[in-house]
Amino acid sequence: MKAYFGRRYMLSASHRLHTPALTLEQNRLAYGKCNNEHGHGHNYFVEVLVGGAVDTETGMVVDLVALDETVRTRVLDRFDHANLNLDPLFADRVPTTENFCKTIFGLLRGALPAGELEHVRVEETENNFFECSARG
Amino acid sequence: MILLTRRATFSASHYYWNESWSAEKNERVFRRCANRNGHGHNYTLEVTVAGEPDPVTGFVVDLKWLKGVMEREVLAAYDHKHLNLDAPEFKHAIPTTENIAIATWKRLEPVVTAAGGARLSRIRVYETPEIFAEYRGPHEQVSVRGVKDRGEA
Numbered sequence: 001m002k003a004y005f006g007r008r009y010m011l012s013a014s015h016r017l018h019t020p021a022l023t024l025e026q027n028r029l030a031y032g033k034c035n036n037e038h039g040h041g042h043n044y045f046v047e048v049l050v051g052g053a054v055d056t057e058t059g060m061v062v063d064l065v066a067l068d069e070t071v072r073t074r075v076l077d078r079f080d081h082a083n084l085n086l087d088p089l090f091a092d093r094v095p096t097t098e099n100f101c102k103t104i105f106g107l108l109r110g111a112l113p114a115g116e117l118e119h120v121r122v123e124e125t126e127n128n129f130f131e132c133s134a135r136g
Numbered sequence: 137m138i139l140l141t142r143r144a145t146f147s148a149s150h151y152y153w154n155e156s157w158s159a160e161k162n163e164r165v166f167r168r169c170a171n172r173n174g175h176g177h178n179y180t181l182e183v184t185v186a187g188e189p190d191p192v193t194g195f196v197v198d199l200k201w202l203k204g205v206m207e208r209e210v211l212a213a214y215d216h217k218h219l220n221l222d223a224p225e226f227k228h229a230i231p232t233t234e235n236i237a238i239a240t241w242k243r244l245e246p247v248v249t250a251a252g253g254a255r256l257s258r259i260r261v262y263e264t265p266e267i268f269a270e271y272r273g274p275h276e277q278v279s280v281r282g283v284k285d286r287g288e289a
Contacts, residue, residue: 002278003234004270006260049270053278054238057154058165059230064267065167 004118005061006049009071011080014041015095018085039083044097045123046075046104052115066113074107097124105132139257140196141184144206146215149176150231153220174218179236180262181210183244187254197254209243233269237261241271 016039017031027035034040048071052061078087084095093099101122109117119133151174152166162170169175183206187196213223219231225239237259248256262268 001238001274002272002276003237004272005234006268006270008266051278054232054234057156059152059232059235061234061269063165 001054003054004051009046012043014039015084019094047121049118050115051118062114097130101130101132138196142202144181146211147178148214149174150219152230177263182260184258185254186257233263237269237271
């Protein structure tokens with residue numbers, strides 16, 4: 001029996017949307033206030049959805065405490081209260097929430113204690129969110 | 137195709153316990169959830185149906201009808217109940233959030249299908265705002281390379 005287990009986490013981080021591939025003026029046009037020179041920050045909500053068989057002994061797809069530990073060590077410890085632009089994973093990529101979502105997906109895929117990563121959803125504000133799924 | 141979701145809440149108590157395990161193993165695996173005196177949650181249930189809008193009414197399903205179905209088939213059985221003791225499906229199955237999502241599907245699917253309009257697409261059950269489980273029906277099989285399929289037909 002396949003089901004999905006979902007868990008939401010919060011992390012606070014700063015970023016600046018800016019690419020050296022564009023001029024200063026082009027960056028301002030492309031990113032607007034997100035291009036502010038000294039950056040800005042968000043409380044990001046990260047939703048992790050794990051798909052898999054419901055274990056017949058425990059009734060669980062994945063153990064919540066083990067999942068929390070994986071997300072904490074691979075994602076929260078790395079990005080919470082950090083500047084995303086300074087992380088090596090964003091050395092060559094703009095830390096848009098699209099790229100942040102793909103990065104988190106890559107850090108968790110293959111590292112889960114059980115099941116398969118179905119999707120990662122990152123909410124940057126209450127009004128915008130991004131999803132990255134195993135289906136591409 | 138349109139997906140339409142209706143939300144409802146219910147409050148229930150439960151505990152996690154596998155009768156075939158020792159007390160020590162239950163307490164090790166399920167930790168606080170193994171407390172035999174139980175604990176409770178305010179659950180949020182999301183029921184998603186899929187279909188085309190009716191050419192006359194513009195409805196995929198009548199939301200008032202869906203609300204009634206959810207109240208009769210699910211909330212009457214789970215709201216202000218002890219899931220382990222009051223719901224027959226959890227007499228032998230552990231009322232984890234995953235199993236509640238599956239049991240809710242089984243309660244709703246025959247009624248939604250019999251109505252002939254839309255089909256049941258997804259059940260999502262939030263145990264807390266941060267923890268939820270989802271079930272998309274028995275057609276979804278678990279496929280893990282090298283592992284025999286454990287899904288049900």
